[in-house]
Amino acid sequence: MSAERLAIDGGRPVRDRMLPYGHQIIDDTDIAAVSDVLRSDWLTTGPAVAAFEHAFAKSCGARFAVAVSSGTAALHIATLAAGVGPEHEVIVPALTFVASANCARYVGADPVFADVRDDTLSADPARVAECISARTRAIVAVDYSGQPADLDELLALTRSAGAVLIEDAAHSVGAVYRGRRVGGVADLTAFSLHPVKQMTAGEGGVVTTNDEALAGRLRLLRSHGIASAAADREHASTHHYEMVVLGYNYRLTDIQSALALSQLRRLPGWLERRSAIAAQYTAAFESVDAVRPLTTLPDRRSAWHIYPVRLRLERLRAGRDDVYRALRAENIGVNVHFIPVPWHPYYQQFGHRRGGWPVAETAYEQLLTLPLWPGMTDDDVDDVIFAVTKVCRAYRAVD
Ligand SMILES: *Cc1c(COP(=O)(O)O)cnc(C)c1O
DSSP states (O other), X not given: OTTOOOGGGTOOXXXXXXXXXXXXXXXXXXXXXHHHHHTSSOSBSSHHHHHHHHHHHHHTTOSEEEEESOHHHHHHHHHHHTTOOTTOEEEEESSSOTHHHHHHHHTXXXXXXXXXXXXXOSBOHHHHHHHXXXXXXXXXXXXXXXXXXXXXXXXXXXXXXXXXXXXXXXXXXXXXXXXXXXXXXXXXXXXXXXXTSSSOOSSOEEEEESOHHHHHHHHHHHBTTBSSOHHHHHHHTOOOOOBOSOOOBOBOBHHHHHXXXXXXXXXXXXXXXXXXHHHHHHHHGGGOTTEEEOOOOTTEEOOOSOEEEEEOGGGBSSOHHHHHHHHHHTTBOOBOOOOOGGGSHHHHTTTOXXXXXXXXXXXXXXXXXXXXXXXXXXXXXXXXXHHHHHHHHHTBOOO
16 A cells, blocks of 8 residues: 555555545525526525625624625726726735736726735735725625634724725635624625535525615626516506616526525535535644645634635646646645736736735745535545555655
8 A cells, every 4th residue: 555556557446436626515405496586486686686686795793795697706896996997096905816916807907916824825914905006996805715814903094085895705704704704894795605615505696795875786797787676666556667777687587596505504514514615624734744735714604615725836747737647646625726817818918017916925835725625525635645645655756
């Protein structure tokens, strides 16, 4: 067993079938909830949307929740509601999914990329402070991997810049920051309901806020900028409506909302399981010196969307991509989160050049995301630990 041949070199893989890095869990209560909506009168803009919004707002301690068609739509209308326009800059961490920055471009604003903290890979407030200019209108805080970013420090910077804090909480539904639940902390918080996230609506998103005026703007923007809902017009027997801002059709259907509400009920148990798996990984990798988990800070509780590790490449005679391919060959569905956003060809055309974000760029070369989702069995977890150990041992640098 000790000198076992890697699957990539023709050995037997650790698993017979690929273990994905994330996967949704759908049960009969989800299917029943969706079926009930399909048999009802309202497939969209009906009671399931409001029921989901109410429960979601309550679950994260926010006054208002506005459900939309994706996490990307959530970021877009949050950016618009924050008053961001072509004359503005939006500060975004360099290490995130492209949607965190694209929301600035949708409204014609320029993203300014800030480097991240080496220990958590969320925005470094000191680097964010250096990015602030007279044009700064919003800061996007990304809760990388599910651990809340430094929200108090970023809120303080936002206030002194006269800007708005938009939290991209696509990774962090159910996370807690200094005793406050994510969703009730930033001015606007955007969540994703994509199947790879902790709970799903197929596709979907939510924006939460404690500000009633912002909530009103979000509702307008979600539905064509029209100042009354079709259901309300129906009840009031009036055909009259007025479009007051340029909005979109970013609505979440009742079908999706019923699924999301059903999923929300099981979220607490899923978060516990995610956290337990993460703890098993962290404990196991203490004895694998080529693997370095991220730091978890004591004043916040991660929602563990993903479990990224950094490889100590100086202890390996292989690069991250070699380890990635070797683990895929063992049928461990590893992934990489993320390519630095300013490296993408689209952003390169705006003059962003490599080398400007040394922490994010170094991390990217070392990062590997291991499978983590609540449906994983203890055997699945053991397979991941075994495969990572096997590959790191085979690629250990000889000294
Ligand atoms: C998933 C994700 C999004 C986008 O969410 P969608 O629902 O897929 O549109 C935005 N930001 C981050 C950091 C994400 O991981």
